[in-house]
Amino acid sequence: MEYVLEIKNVSKFFSGLVAIDDLTINVKPGQIYGIIGPNGAGKTTLFNCVTGIYAPEKGSIKYKGKDITGMPPHKIAQMGVLRTFQNIRLFKEMSVAENIMAGYHTKSKQKWYHSIIHNSFYKKDELESWKKVEELMNFFDLSDLATTPTGDLSYGKQRKVEMARALAASPELLILDEPAAGLNENETIELTKIIKSISEMNIGIMMIEHDMDMVMNLTDYITVINFGKEISQGVPSFVQDDPRVIEAYIGSDDENDKEDANGK
Amino acid sequence: MNNKTTITIAFLAIMAFLPLLADSAWLSIGITFLVFAVVAFSQDIILGRAGVFNMGHAIFFGIGAYTTAILNVHFGLEIIYTIPFAIIFSAIIAVLLAGPIIHLKGDYFLVATIGFNIIFEQVLSNDIFGLTGGPNGIFGIDVIRIFGYELFSDTAIYYIAFGLLIITLFIIRNLDNSKYGRALYYINKDEIAAKSMGINVPYYKLFAFALGASIAGVAGSVFAIQYSAVSPESFNFMQSVMFFAIVLVGGSASLPGVIIGTFVMFVLPELFTEFKESRYLIFGAAMVLTMILRPNGVWPVTFGNIPKFLRPKKGAK
Amino acid sequence: METFIQQLINGLTVGSLYALVALGYTMVYGVMKLINFAHGDLVAFSAYVGLTIFTQFYGSNALTLVNIVIVFSLTSIVVAFMGVLLERLAYRPLRTAPRLSAVVSALGASLVIQNGIMLIWGPNMEIFPSDIFPSTTWNFGGVLISYTQFVILALSAFLMVSLYLFINKTKIGTAIRATAIDQDAAKLMGINVNRIVMIIFIVGSMLGAIGGLFIGVYYRGLTFDMGWMYGLNAFIAAIIGGIGSIPGAMLGGLLLGLFNAMISGYISTEWAETFTFILLIIILIVRPAGLLGHNVAEKV
16 A cells, blocks of 8 residues: 555535645655644635535545545544544534543444443453553653643644544554644744654544744645645755745735634 | 442432322322333433434333223233333334434434424324224323232332332443443444444434433333323423433532422422422423523533543652 | 415415514524524514504404504514514623534523513413404405405515515615625624624514514414424425525515415325425435525535
8 A cells, every 4th residue: 555545636616616626645654744724724624525524526535445435424534544633623612531532532442331331341441541541641641630620731732632533443544733823933843743643653643723933844745725726746845945835925815814704 | 339339339329218208298299209210310311421302202101101001901911011012112112213213313303302392292182993092092091910919009010110210220320331322422422432442323413312212211100100000291392301401400420400390390390389380481491591590501421430440640740 | 275365375375474484593693503492482472462452442343454554564663673582682692602502592592581481461362453454355356355364465465576676776685695605704804793793683673573464464373382393394484495595584474374274175184294394305305505595615
């Protein structure tokens, strides 16, 4: 298997308007793949198509060689495609540990009757689940906050919990939507290290990010999109000097911010 | 022992000894309280945990009661054997009703369940297939026999209802500490995040429905046994509004919350009979006031239900 | 054929009542995303207030047109005041609270009004006088239209057209539509959202008040808890048309009225409500946004 994710000629329309237009992207296992572009370019829409929140009108999406186009989100997640959200979607009232446990949902083997009667299988499974949560809390340095409601955490910590939650599902493709948004410099450095070490576990990573320094020194490959179309593709050093990219960024008008107007 | 366990044990201890102190009027209020508390807890699984806006919970309570009544009166089945049917019928009907509409968003779902409840009332009142007895319902339900003993005293029925409450609390505790129970909370708090974590949202919502409905069904059977009669108005839409309000006024997924809610809605009016006329007016005002002062209920739930070895040591932070 | 046309006329009459009440639901839902469960009870309250004014001030003598106009206006004002009070006391404090809290508050408010009516006017049925409008009935080839029906149809049509113009052609109407689409953006554009909400409650309650008076005049029997059933029917009408859509509420009301009349006329009166709710559930499954509503994609 060469690619963990193959996006082929995918297009998505919203009431006649094109949001993404004929995109083709291939992600290898262990690769960190950056998606950049001005606001409203259709980056989050692309992620929503891959994770099944939206069904694309045209093209196909394959994960590990299997067609996942138009599948419901929970099936895609069960197969091993996990994500974080641009506007952070944690279970705010619930503790850090409980949030991370959500990611382990697909791994737990409990059946419906284990919610009524707790037998020895249940006890083993439950302990294994929480051990995994413990492991992740250690990895992300969150152990001290195990019982803290995630709504009370700083932005940086919340982003970490969201990543830990996604990792708990043992994904083979991790999709990060602006992981550094709202972080300070130190947190960004820490995050960069974390993402690097996740990719070393042979997990494919696809990320949207506006922090260009981070994108340039973290990603292996980049696709630049604008108005839903690919305008450039290549290794960071190539993309950085591509005149089409420079033009798109300078020419872009942030106030015509379609994506934000649509988003929360 | 944490706070929640203490409260639960104290509450159960009081309820266990109540029959020793109470006269028969109090005992029957006690039974009503226990039965309605079980129904409220079962609604709390659907509404409080899964976060599904179910405004037709009286249907499942009613199906249990009518199953027991019909099987006993029309088919001569012993009461005790009607209970498994009450459980199964309630669960099946819950899944059949909720299944086609489970994808609907909050308010739409709520209105659809109101619709189901009104249809249910009409089905009961129109004496469908000659089984439900029309507006007057069914009477002459047998006493319950267990191992040849006839349990007809109020005290016996009290302890049956009490046993049911204990089983319900036991199930809820187990549910809260399981994959399924947690999935319900995740769905409630953020459906999109939940499905992005691989949670099959409609499946778990229907699971909550089936579980909640079957518990309500048993409570219905006990209700039928207590009064040895059933009639449509005990399961009308107004009752569903009450069960809906109890959970939210008390506090979703909160044990003391649901107990307080049930007590206020069903027991207080029995104690202050002189206010019976204005009972609903006072409730209504209390509902508005509680929501304004405490939007998450009188006694909101606290999370952080995780094993001891994961809890940060004191002073570590 | 005559029966059919007769049911059509009856259905349109009842449908106009539903439409008037449905407008209140849909306007509040459009702006506040809240099912105003107390609206049906305000409608019932209006019928009682109207009845009291009729009997108190005019006895059972034949009423003049001026008197009727006075009663209708007075009742609308009283009910509009109640509507504003309802919003201030039960909804405004919960504008930012969790959705379900507002739903419970709405249910609570409904209970308060309903049982308030019972405490004031008693639990027994009150009867509206039969001679408010002349008992003239026109006969068009076997199809009967009573004076009352004519007034209901004509006045409802007039009110609905006026509302449509108000919403679509005036500055306040534009502000209402803007607030319904995006409250925050409306606020940034200098729209006073509290004022818009108040206007919505005034207009919605007044239309509901007229609906309530018509219910009294047409059906004559009043019970303190009748608001629930009329309210639910009107709410279903709003959903059928597409909740949040003003033309939708009008269309939904008329269609539901026709549907009810046809069911009662040709199939069964015992199961009328069951059919209504089955229709609702089918609409919700097939087209939850209603006939004239728009499906809004969920934002992620």
